[in-house]
Amino acid sequence: MIKVVILGQGMGASHFSVGVERIKVGEVEAYGVPLANYNLKYPISELEIVASYDVDENKIGKTIYRVAKELIGDYIPIPKTLEKIEVRRGIHLNSLSGMPVKACGLEESSSLSKAIDEILEEWKELKPDVILNTITTEYARPFRDVSELEEAIAEEKTSLLTATQVYAYIAYLYSREVKPIAFINAIPVPVANDPAFLNLCEKSGLVIFGDDCATGATPFTADLIEHMRERNRRVKHVLQLNIGGNTDFLALTDENRNKAKETTKSSVVEDILGYHVPTYIKPTGYLPPLGDKKFVSLHLEYVSFNGVVDEIVVNMRVNDSPALAGLLVDLARLGKIAVDSKVCGTVYEVNAFYMKKPGPPGSKAISKIVAFQRLLEWLKSIEGVKL
Template sequence: MRTAIFGQGYVASILNVGLERIKKGEIGYEGIPLGDALPLKVEDIEIVTAFDVDETKVGKRLSKVVKRYWDGNINFERDYIIKEGYRDYRGQDAEIDLEEAVGKLIDEYEKKDVDIFVNLITTEHAEPFMDIKELKKAIKKNDVDRISPAQFYFYSVATYERPTAFINCIPTQLANDPAMVQLAKETKTVLFGDDGASGATPLTADLLEHLRERRRRINSICQFNIGGNTDFLSLTEPERNLAKEVTKSSIVEDILGYDVPHYIKPTGYLEPLGDKKFVSMHISYTSFNGAEDEWIINARINDSPALAGLIVDLIRLARMAIDREEYGTIYPVNAFYMKMPGPKDAKSVAKVKAFEMLNRWVNVTPEKEEVVIAERVEQN
């Protein structure tokens, strides 16, 4: 599974470190939901290239960049050099030939023989295209103001002529944009998204399901995160925070069937907390005979490993989807791994329910698994 990364930041770097340590036998499959339950092995994932726009990273070796996020000793089997990506030119009067920029990216995809792509760039604000004609028009007219980096990366992957998969771990609506999903189908691309569900939001979703099943009436929900990594720092910009708020808030009405006054946001940046964010949650509800209960949950959660573990599954599921020729977006996968599961208008469901749906899609039964493995061995 030859994989490329957009955005060699905290999550990507922890993903690189974790995979390397698994291959060396130093750690187990903790934090990887499907661990060894898939026919494809974690050890067969290879990250072969990455793109970034931070001048202090571009042109540097992976091992050098990773030092910022991991202070243990680590030798990478593939110590690639970070390549220059596509920057955000919106509002900058830049004259960029978009097709040429696509071509440059594709040259690297071909050189490294990549077929799976993981988007982990900084949270951005972007308007969905909705209609594929609009997207094609923007590219043709070199309308750099209309297209965000994440949208551009997806377009480049779709244009790359071979079956591929794009895993969108950030809030930009791609799997929720009908234009992108149509493009994915037309170009034999698998598209997972949007926004990895790794932190407090999946827990809130499961708690809401628990209360719904017991017919307890929820009165208010409050959930916030404060963290000290650059992801939280970037969210101090109001537009970027808004992008996250949209993906986090959609769970309430989807799961409960009614809306409730709620405050669900990443709220702040506090540098000393580092990657281990502080999460706090308060849910108040009415129970039998009008009893008023409250839940208060506090946690410290390592942010980047939580998402990196999910990506280990997503890369393997992407390969499976390509092999099954299931192009476009795949709801049973998105429903478990994403905060805002595509396609557009698909509902968020509790993760306990989504996990069953996911397993049905994967169809992991011991007998089936043996057959799949035997077939693979035969093919090789």
């Protein structure tokens, strides 16, 4: 079994929880899970959610069943098996500040060090293999240096820390004291891109995948850009608009949080083409009636043979959170495979396919078509898949 702990029981995590249980009983096919048709060492049926953490007072104490029912129960049946897991209180560190949510973390009624100890003790009982981080997007700077990170935690310099960084630090403590696990960072906070955390991996065997899962339009744009590169078409500009009506988009109306997303998205084009192209790629707006089905518009211009200029315009409506959940199904299994294979640190081949800003720091984004082949090669090399 792969024991999974969820951080942030929002839309993405709820689709993950519900989808995995439905796949297990054959109620739905595993479409949207990239490696579903490959013979991975761990089938999807091996995934077992053992705990979930949130800081929203409206979710804490409820079962995942109840939370999922409220979020997506109108259009998707919620399996009763999710009644077993209650959402626990996590660490807040103001990740929800400015959002219309009543939030409170463990550290707010005691101290950060006590909160860290409490979660670490819970994990020692739960014995997780994988931690999935799907909390609200936060803005953070990489620490780069372990001593600075540890000083910030020890001296409770909470203004320098985000919840994601503290959760990743607890994963390090657990890996060091109990057994190595995998921390999957689906959000833009630099973790796989922070040398401080990669250093902690070396000391403990912790595996980190990140940062920021690549779901809707960005992988599509990356593959389109690869198409341009292979045909030696000179791209003049790339514009990608995203408007959605879920709480992720609401959070991104905050300028700092949006900046975090922008940083993980905009390097993609230049990395693939190898030259500078003016781009506008970022979440553009929040429109509640769109709900989770975001509207994406893409426009690019390129110079073709004999100097003529062509244009591509694509419009799509994409269900945002299920796209994330499908990737998490693979990432949890790949995390456990990496730990079994005694890989520690981060794995570029995994990140390049699943993430917008693949770690380790300095890594280039490549198209997802190319990245998928590299991922399979890596899996073969560690005997994680039978092809």
